[in-house]
Amino acid sequence: MTKGYLKAEDLYKLKSVADPRLSSNGKDLVYVETKISEEKDEYVSNLYYIDVEQKTTPVQWTYGEHRNHSPRWSPAQQEVAFVSNRSGKNQIYVLKATGGEARQVTECTNGASNPVWSPDGKKIAFNVSLGEEEQLVEKDKKEEKKLVPLEVDKMKYKSDAAGFWNGKYSQIAVVDLETGDTELVTKGKNDYHLQGWSPDGKHLAVSTDLNEDLDFSFVSDVYLLDIQTKELEKITNSNGYFGGVTWSPNGRYIGLLGHEREYDNATLSKIWVYDTEQKELSCLTAETDLLIGDYAIGDFQQGAVSPGLLWTENNESFYFLASDHGNTVVYYGSLQGELYPALLENQHVYGLTTGGTLNRAVVAISKPTLHGELFLLDVPTGNLEQLTEVNKEYTDEVKLAEVEEIEFKSKDDWDLHGWIMKPANFEEGKKYPLILEIHGGPHAMYANSYFHEFQMLAAEGYAVLYINPRGSHGYGQKFVDAVRGDYGGRDYADLMEAVDYALEQYDFIDETKLGVTGGSYGGFMTNWIVGHTNRFKAAVTQRSISNWISFYGVSDIGYYFNAWQIKSELEDAETLWKHSPLAYVKNVETPLLILHSEKDFRCPIEQAEQLFIALKHRKKETKFVRFPESNHELSRSGKPSLRIARLNYILNWFHEYIK
Known part of the structure; x- marks a missing residue:
């Protein structure tokens, strides 16, 4: 069969797969597939499931012309939390792995995002956007549509991502899945970004800039927020950008990605580890010239997520992504200073998940003639098995x-x-x-x-x-x-x-x-x-x-x-x-x-x-x-x-x- 040639309009025919999430049993995989509705001129995202051991055909878990994304497995791997705009605003839903209807668990005034499970699976922390006088939950709130003046008294009053500042701050809340009670755990005139939940359930990791003059401050510090007392313990030094926080399974070590702005925004991102027992922060890649993270640029993938450090069950080693010489690759590292590639090919790895396992990973890979698909990686051998073929029909013809x-x-x-x-x-x-x-x-x-x-x-x-x-x-x-x-x-x-x-x-x-x-x-x-x-x-x-x-x-x-x-x-x-x-x-x-x-x-x-x-x-x-x-x-x-x-x-x- 003679193949045809690509047109700009072929975007309507193509699908993007991203944000793979492997459960801790190393078997169950959920991910997001995004396509474009030509009729609505909008993006549509849904969750799909694969049994990576049986190499099953992908099963669609959510339906409809909405954006369903950010899937996160519960600690017991029995449920998945995700974000959906099916109600008109982004809210958090929980879906049982055995099937059935998804249950909406937040009804926040301005929506909710970034779900993070508690270790016991009874609660979910998340981010919300709130004005100082707004209530976390206000079911009957009517949208204000009248034009009002915008008062500006700070330099950081607009951003390309969010537009003009609307007086709202990013805060963190927690919902109890049994009672439905929702509690705001941060407040004030600062933006807090949820990073993770400690394995013992006592702390949330959050990133924020608490300096008074934010117009002249360019840092992102990481804090440990005590769930009970709401007290904050700073673990970085207010001299750079830090995020991508993940905990080792035993809770002793906290992995971070970031840098100390030695070259302002041209500084290479590095791997840092905070020892919660010794109260010490150290950089594990200070002596290397390796850039940590995915810095590849493209115009196709939708919803790619940076994984941070993915700890393994031994509490001392981890996997991560690095950008190197026109590729993004999977690296293995350890607290002992080991550092070597686990998947080094001519490729763009824009998604990585291990479920905490040592020898298995799922990677999202793109190449110049591969739009992007999911692969099962056997780490010891480097062998890759393709799990999805979402654009096969298209590539067979073009x-x-x-x-x-x-x-x-x-x-x-x-x-x-x-x-x-x-x-x-x-x-x-x-x-x-x-x-x-x-x-x-x-x-x-x-x-x-x-x-x-x-x-x-x-x-x-x-x-x-x-x-x-x-x-x-x-x-x-x-x-x-x-x-x-x-x-x-x-x-x-x-x-x-x-x-x-x-x-x-x-x-x-x-x-x-x-x-x-x-x-x-x-x-x-x-x-x-x-x-x-x-x-x-x-x-x-x-x-x-x-x-x-x-x-x-x-x-x-x-x-x-x-x-x-x-x-x-x-x-x-x-x-x-x-x-x-x-x-x-x-x-x-x-x-x-x-x-x-x-x-x-x-x-x-x-x-x-x-x-x-x-x-x-x-x-x-x-x-x-x-x-x-x-x-x-x-x-x-x-x-x-x-x-x-x-x-x-x-x-x-x-x-x-x-x-």
Whole structure:
């Protein structure tokens, strides 16, 4: 059978599997499958079950056109708690493993999230959002729809994820499953994030910042909250970001992920362990250059969850994810300092669960031609058995483009790494246009993972080049820190040298038909490129930065991001302007499409507005597309129809000016 080629609209046909949860018996697996309802233009998520010992066919556990997610096994493995919006708001439900209807266990005023079971299985702790005068449970509350002024007296009054601050704080509550009684265990003008419940049932681990001036505080401390007295015991040192808390089975050790901000937001995340008997916090990976966690970037998976440290039954060893050289891999570690990969392949592991077992894990894996599936990992042998095939029907009918890894030396002798994707309909002897893709962050990592945008371009006859320039994660602390204070410097050179390398090594690339695109930092770099070279025939800038001076005051992170990344304050406007693409707009000769979301608070739309007007005022070839009701995450989790519209805008611009 002749296979067809991918279209942007194929997002409607594809499913994402994520957040696998293996019970402590090592046998029962529950996970989340997400698809898109084309009719409703919304995401639909449901829970599925697999017996991993019998390799049974997946069984659907929840139904309906809702978002059912965050499944968590009860300690006795007889029930699963999960979050659902079936009532109109996110609330917590409990479903028996033997079947039947799910039981709603919270009726919180503003919804509930992040369920965590008590060790005895009688209670569930969770997060809620509450204003100072709001009640935890207010069944008859009517939604206020009238317009009211927004009073602002702090700098952190908006965020790209949550929008404008609404006067509510994240608090922690506990519901008794037998009586239905719900108790608020934190309060005040701070956000508390639930991390876990101690094995002896006496403490909750929570993360928060209790400094008085939060506008100038950039830490996340971990505390132990005494369930009875509500007293807090701090176990970190108010000098960095810490979270991902997990307890060893015997309760003596607490695993944490985090760092002490030695390089601000470019600092590698490390593994820390707190000894509850000795009252000591120590870093287990201080002497390594390994980045702990999944920092791969993509545009497909929905609901991926970071697992933190997954302790085994011996109380001294654990598994975790690490980002390394364009892959995310499963590592084994121990309190004795052991550290080695348990699954090291060209892959993106975006989910990991062990149920506390030593020799078995379930991993969610994506590759450039694998959207994402669940696999059973036998740790001693490294053997993988595939458990799901949610997109098999699609991949049987559609030809995906293969990728080839590239490695080369920069002119200043740094090792650089990336990929080139040939057109899906590649034929020897033919010439093809090339699109350079640039990731955001800049502290992120392209990986051996599925990318719908790249596959769409390849299906339309484009080769796609993408690399991890300096500033990217996955290549050590020196590499990720190198971009700070040098935006538009060696990072720009890395990308141009990657294009040079591709043209030298691959004779199928037509050097007269080059395009470039990227989002966020990648949008900044696209703007920078077209202001500094005319080698590209067309460019698409997405959710970009054009002016660091105005970015300082309009972005939700601007007033500190400039200092951390450009290494300049507002008083040094000359340096901020020197690094601003807007300063070089007179040099732009490349047709530039500007894509931006109306409610992007990370890189606000005024950045695009300035760029568009400056280009049009100088009679440059440009077009500006504004996406309604969308934020910085449009390309990954935005309204499905708008995600597809965005992809087609990119494709049509390149078709018009390159092909």
